[in-house]
Amino acid sequence: MNSSAIAVTGLRKAYGDKAVLDGIDFEVAEGSVFALLGPNGAGKTTTVNILATLMKADAGSVRVAGHDVATATRQVRSAIGVTGQFAAVDELLSGRENLRLMADLRRVRPAASVVDGLLERFDLTESADRQASTYSGGMRRKLDLAMTLVGSPRIIFLDEPTTGLDPRSRRTMWDIVRGLVAEGTTIFLTTQYLEEADQLADRIAVLDQGRLVAEGTAEELKRQIPGTHVRLRFAGPDELDAAARLLPGAVRDDQELTLRVPSDGESRSLRALLDLLDEHLLGSREFSVHTPDLDDVFLALTGRVSTEVTAK
Amino acid sequence: MSGFSTALADSTIMLRRNLKHSLRNPLVIFNAVLFPLVMMLMFVKVFGGAFSVGEDYVDYATPGLLVMAVSYGLGSTATAVNDDMTKGIINRFKAMDVSRGAVLTGHVVVTAVRCLVADAAIVALAFALGFDPAAGALGWLGVFGLLVLLTVAAAWLTVAMGLAAKTAESAGLATVPLIMLPFLSSAFVPADTMGAGVRQFAEYQPFTPVIETLRGLLAGDPSRGDAIAAVAWCAGLALVGYVWAVTTFRKRA
Numbered sequence: 001m002n003s004s005a006i007a008v009t010g011l012r013k014a015y016g017d018k019a020v021l022d023g024i025d026f027e028v029a030e031g032s033v034f035a036l037l038g039p040n041g042a043g044k045t046t047t048v049n050i051l052a053t054l055m056k057a058d059a060g061s062v063r064v065a066g067h068d069v070a071t072a073t074r075q076v077r078s079a080i081g082v083t084g085q086f087a088a089v090d091e092l093l094s095g096r097e098n099l100r101l102m103a104d105l106r107r108v109r110p111a112a113s114v115v116d117g118l119l120e121r122f123d124l125t126e127s128a129d130r131q132a133s134t135y136s137g138g139m140r141r142k143l144d145l146a147m148t149l150v151g152s153p154r155i156i157f158l159d160e161p162t163t164g165l166d167p168r169s170r171r172t173m174w175d176i177v178r179g180l181v182a183e184g185t186t187i188f189l190t191t192q193y194l195e196e197a198d199q200l201a202d203r204i205a206v207l208d209q210g211r212l213v214a215e216g217t218a219e220e221l222k223r224q225i226p227g228t229h230v231r232l233r234f235a236g237p238d239e240l241d242a243a244a245r246l247l248p249g250a251v252r253d254d255q256e257l258t259l260r261v262p263s264d265g266e267s268r269s270l271r272a273l274l275d276l277l278d279e280h281l282l283g284s285r286e287f288s289v290h291t292p293d294l295d296d297v298f299l300a301l302t303g304r305v306s307t308e309v310t311a312k
Numbered sequence: 313m314s315g316f317s318t319a320l321a322d323s324t325i326m327l328r329r330n331l332k333h334s335l336r337n338p339l340v341i342f343n344a345v346l347f348p349l350v351m352m353l354m355f356v357k358v359f360g361g362a363f364s365v366g367e368d369y370v371d372y373a374t375p376g377l378l379v380m381a382v383s384y385g386l387g388s389t390a391t392a393v394n395d396d397m398t399k400g401i402i403n404r405f406k407a408m409d410v411s412r413g414a415v416l417t418g419h420v421v422v423t424a425v426r427c428l429v430a431d432a433a434i435v436a437l438a439f440a441l442g443f444d445p446a447a448g449a450l451g452w453l454g455v456f457g458l459l460v461l462l463t464v465a466a467a468w469l470t471v472a473m474g475l476a477a478k479t480a481e482s483a484g485l486a487t488v489p490l491i492m493l494p495f496l497s498s499a500f501v502p503a504d505t506m507g508a509g510v511r512q513f514a515e516y517q518p519f520t521p522v523i524e525t526l527r528g529l530l531a532g533d534p535s536r537g538d539a540i541a542a543v544a545w546c547a548g549l550a551l552v553g554y555v556w557a558v559t560t561f562r563k564r565a
Contacts, residue, residue, distance in 0.1 A: 074409050077409040086399075086400045088399070088402075089401065101329055
């Protein structure tokens with residue numbers, strides 16, 4: 001128990017008679033990154049809110065930084081930092097004033113140098129004295145995270161830190177998270193993106209309708225789902241037969257007339273595959289590259305598509 | 313640090329935040345000060361001549377206008393408190409080891425300061441219009457003390473309304489009754505000139521004893537008002553507002 005930054009057992013939470021968290025258990029080792037992966041409405045934010053003392057659990061035990069969140073709330077609060085899904089910055093204050101406010105509330109001294117350091121680290125020095133209401137979405141997220149880091153909390157909660165960010169801001173955010181890990185901070189993050197969990201997390205738990213349907217390293221999870229593959233559809237059974245003989249590792253579907261060929265999705269290997277088909281005068285009717293995403297994980301783990309997709 | 317000094321330090325930090333907000337939004341102060349002054353000119357210069365109140369109308373109306381200036385300054389507080397709650401920033405404060413009341417205390421103190429600035433402007437304009445109070449230093453001190461008490465009570469009540477409201481718009485609307493109350497009191501005309509029903513309401517509503525006490529203090533005749541009722545009303549409203557605000561704050565995520 002001592003090496004766990006977060007230990008959750010039998011956590012339950014219901015709104016009225018709708019169970020949002022239906023008995024979940026997990027542990028997060030100190031200094032590691034733990035990702036809670038799931039579609040909208042799976043219960044990710046509720047989990048973060050309970051772990052971060054913003055909400056009370058109905059049942060179960062939650063220990064954060066070695067303290068029970070229900071009985072030692074203050075000790076937990078002084079050990080954690082939280083960045084919610086929506087940027088929690090004071091829009092009427094400048095970036096510098098926002099950070100200064102955090103430094104004052106956390107009694108961090110000398111405040112000015114801590115604030116300057118964070119502004120520089122997050123590349124916000126130029127806009128430090130502008131009101132946060134003028135910031136772009138990416139800048140706001142950065143300021144938000146910088147505010148969370150004031151006072152160097154040991155455990156940081158990030159609720160969907162990159163949802164709604166453009167790809168470049170997302171990369172920047174990932175780099176920041178990696179930097180924190182290198183300093184020994186424990187990170188608990190939620191995400192809808194398998195790629196993000198894959199990039200950042202040591203361990204991933206998949207949350208679906210209030211239950212954890214899988215937990216493990218990214219490698220362990222990927223073994224349970226179809227990897228990146230190329231899908232080829234042929235005009236008739238003869239072509240399919242011929243192609244299947246050429247590609248022994250492929251999985252064939254006689255009804256659909258398709259072959260699923262494992263691949264890393266890189267252009268060189270794709271060209272090699274196409275060249276091979278060409279050499280044998282084989283052409284496919286359809287050709288698509290498929291990378292596993294959250295939907296595949298869900299399909300593989302729950303036997304149905306994620307609720308988000310169903311809703312569309 | 314002891315619990316109390318932590319809470320005090322946190323409140324000071326939050327107060328600084330709310331003061332900055334006010335200074336960034338000068339329209340709020342301008343509005344809170346200007347409107348009561350316009351009302352004062354209307355009542356004293358336009359309607360006042362027609363009212364028979366047994367003394368110079370500016371002498372009669374100034375205490376009422378002091379109270380009206382307080383209630384008029386509340387609307388923006390309700391909106392600001394509600395804004396705080398609906399934006400993510402409040403969750404940040406809640407997840408930190410910050411004393412629970414500090415966020416609210418900051419709003420209360422800023423509101424009190426804003427209302428007292430408006431009152432100072434009212435007094436200045438009153439003198440320009442020929443206000444001639446008989447109060448001595450002690451009387452003025454009493455006026456100041458009662459206004460501070462009233463402002464703090466009204467501010468806690470307003471903060472609670474701001475917390476309880478679902479949207480910023482409805483929070484602003486919730487304070488309208490507080491703005492209307494001075495009209496249904498002895499602020500502008502004596503209660504005994506009003507129609508049945510309204511008169512009883514005017515006599516027993518909280519603002520009337522406050523206004524009558526202020527009037528007595530300013531006239532150099534403190535026994536004219538019911539100071540005990542005035543202080544009791546303020547203390548009671550402050551307590552209700554405080555308890556309501558703190559419990560609502562705890563309940564909202």
